[in-house]
Amino acid sequence: MPARIRHLPDQLVNQIAAGEVIERPASALKELIENSLDADASRISVDLAEGSLSGLTVSDDGTGMAHDELILAVQRHATSKLPHDNLEDIQFFGFRGEALPSIGSVSQLRLFSRQHADLHGWALTVRHGNADKPEPAAGERGTRIEINDMFASVPARLKFMKTQKTEAGQCYDVVRRFAMSRPDVSFILTDSGRKVLQLPAQDSTDDGFARRLSEILGPVFARESVVVEAEKPGIRLTGYAGLPTMNRATTAQIYLFVNGRPVRDRQMLGAVRAGYQDMIPRGRHPVLVLFLTIETKAVDVNVHPAKAEVRFRDPASVRGLLVGALSSALRSAGMQATAESGEAALRQFSQAPSFGHRGASGRYPIQPGSQSSLLAEQTFQQRSKQSPDFLIQAPPQAKYDTCPEPPDSLADEEEILSAYPLGAAKAQLHKTYIVAETSTGLCVIDQHAAHERLVMEQMKAQYSQGQVKSQSLLLPEIVELPYDQIEAVLAEAEQLRNTGLEVEAFGPGAVMIRAVPALLGQTDVKILMRDLAEELIQLGGTTALNDKIGHILATLSCHSSVRSGRRLNADEMNALLRQMEITPAAGQCNHGRPTFITLTLADLEKLFGRT
Numbered sequence: 001m002p003a004r005i006r007h008l009p010d011q012l013v014n015q016i017a018a019g020e021v022i023e024r025p026a027s028a029l030k031e032l033i034e035n036s037l038d039a040d041a042s043r044i045s046v047d048l049a050e051g052s053l054s055g056l057t058v059s060d061d062g063t064g065m066a067h068d069e070l071i072l073a074v075q076r077h078a079t080s081k082l083p084h085d086n087l088e089d090i091q092f093f094g095f096r097g098e099a100l101p102s103i104g105s106v107s108q109l110r111l112f113s114r115q116h117a118d119l120h121g122w123a124l125t126v127r128h129g130n131a132d133k134p135e136p137a138a139g140e141r142g143t144r145i146e147i148n149d150m151f152a153s154v155p156a157r158l159k160f161m162k163t164q165k166t167e168a169g170q171c172y173d174v175v176r177r178f179a180m181s182r183p184d185v186s187f188i189l190t191d192s193g194r195k196v197l198q199l200p201a202q203d204s205t206d207d208g209f210a211r212r213l214s215e216i217l218g219p220v221f222a223r224e225s226v227v228v229e230a231e232k233p234g235i236r237l238t239g240y241a242g243l244p245t246m247n248r249a250t251t252a253q254i255y256l257f258v259n260g261r262p263v264r265d266r267q268m269l270g271a272v273r274a275g276y277q278d279m280i281p282r283g284r285h286p287v288l289v290l291f292l293t294i295e296t297k298a299v300d301v302n303v304h305p306a307k308a309e310v311r312f313r314d315p316a317s318v319r320g321l322l323v324g325a326l327s328s329a330l331r332s333a334g335m336q337a338t339a340e341s342g343e344a345a346l347r348q349f350s351q352a353p354s355f356g357h358r359g360a361s362g363r364y365p366i367q368p369g370s371q372s373s374l375l376a377e378q379t380f381q382q383r384s385k386q387s388p389d390f391l392i393q394a395p396p397q398a399k400y401d402t403c404p405e406p407p408d409s410l411a412d413e414e415e416i417l418s419a420y421p422l423g424a425a426k427a428q429l430h431k432t433y434i435v436a437e438t439s440t441g442l443c444v445i446d447q448h449a450a451h452e453r454l455v456m457e458q459m460k461a462q463y464s465q466g467q468v469k470s471q472s473l474l475l476p477e478i479v480e481l482p483y484d485q486i487e488a489v490l491a492e493a494e495q496l497r498n499t500g501l502e503v504e505a506f507g508p509g510a511v512m513i514r515a516v517p518a519l520l521g522q523t524d525v526k527i528l529m530r531d532l533a534e535e536l537i538q539l540g541g542t543t544a545l546n547d548k549i550g551h552i553l554a555t556l557s558c559h560s561s562v563r564s565g566r567r568l569n570a571d572e573m574n575a576l577l578r579q580m581e582i583t584p585a586a587g588q589c590n591h592g593r594p595t596f597i598t599l600t601l602a603d604l605e606k607l608f609g610r611t
């Protein structure tokens, strides 16, 4: 027999509400970002500590709250977002006034807020349900909300927290979704001090949206998607649908929005499935971003505690619009595009690569920044006529000027892949090629060409600083050469010394080499000397010194130790890839051949006709 009926204490009521609204750190994060956007923020920073397990902070430059509002903000059912008491006309993300009190009941919640006209702000802390009085505090205009010790007072919930990686992933996803919805707002996401996302504000045009999307979903999506657009009275649908070839094992990359609000709506997911019917393999899911704009009175967002689902007044009409728009967009042009570029890919694949992509500067024009405009500039019809540009792509150019930080121990392979453009080495083939898995596909590296390029760049750097390191040979090497070559070599002895090669006359028909550039490692000095002598003869006496040095350095680097024909272990292979990523013009060897080629997963799928 239960005890007598009674009102529950506030603290308990809040915890019960928190059970629905705040399932995990990512749900708290979602509420905080919604609040920042509702407060007209133009800049939102999210800082996670250990993927949110140790805490999370959201700062914005929005309107801020006054002293009294701060007190109300952490109380239940207090909201500034229903000015006309009309649940049929919800204009903001929030409206229930539940998020902050719920979060405060299951964590230590610290709020700082300063309105724009005020000289200072106010800070307030809620410790597992108990709120302080606001205290004056210094800080930037806007609001900063910090959550710590989440669920420390709710052990049952704490048990359900997953690994750091999972919780972090959920948080990243929340930020990505809002960032897609609001390209006009700048988003920065860090995790334990490491920058995860940095998305500058874009203008509110289709191009701005396309750039934002490309920054989040990558250039492959830009190439492999079709525009979706449809309208009927009171409803509008816009977005990009990934081609069916770009399918995934889960629905994680289906991004759906209703009036700008990210949702995971079952009805809409069903409509998406129907739109892709017969085009996507069973059990697989597309990559897609769809925005549905609908009159506020035609949709009820007050049906799910976390506002993840919505109810349409006329579900059949919404479904019809979605299915129709998707299937016609995909059928009319999408399939054609895949088939055409697949054929082109096959043709390209059997040809030797050309260097058509090199810009006048000798560098590749493809840079991380410029890729983002792909979506903006190409309609899918144009895309289908373009020859595929997958064969040769430069790595994002010298993104870092020092070696990128090694990922921490918790980083999984996916993180390595996304941090490093050339990915993780998987195998060496024929003692010549390294095959690496990248975040978007695979990469085949010619180890000799690549290493040669690296040595060349290092030698150039050392040479220009006048300090090429030279390695004395234990036993000087005597190399016999034709008379004219000996003369050519000795004429350049001084220059050669500057590049680290010490050579002198040895009798009538030979030269003696005492030292070679240290960067070359173990090298066959005889072959090196013969190649170099021939090179010098070809250059003749008239070549400008600079050019001559360039050629000498190139020839020397060509004899560096990692030539084709050497087995490399995984560490050596990865070291080579990491070095390539920070070397200028690493996409080509000293003879202008590519050092690596890339194939995206989409390219592979095309090659195998997996449509």
Ligand code: ADP
Pocket: 031, 035, 036, 039, 060, 062, 063, 064, 065, 072, 073, 074, 078, 079, 080, 081, 093, 094, 095, 096, 097, 098, 099, 100, 101, 143
């Ligand atoms: P809701 O968003 O449903 O109103 P919340 O508990 O999330 O409920 O927030 C309560 C109130 O606190 C909001 O209505 C708003 O007035 C204020 N508030 C919360 N976060 C911010 C913020 N970042 N900037 C300005 N005001 C905020």
Ligand code: MG
Pocket: 031, 034, 035, 093, 094, 095, 097, 099, 100
């Ligand atoms: Mg809210």
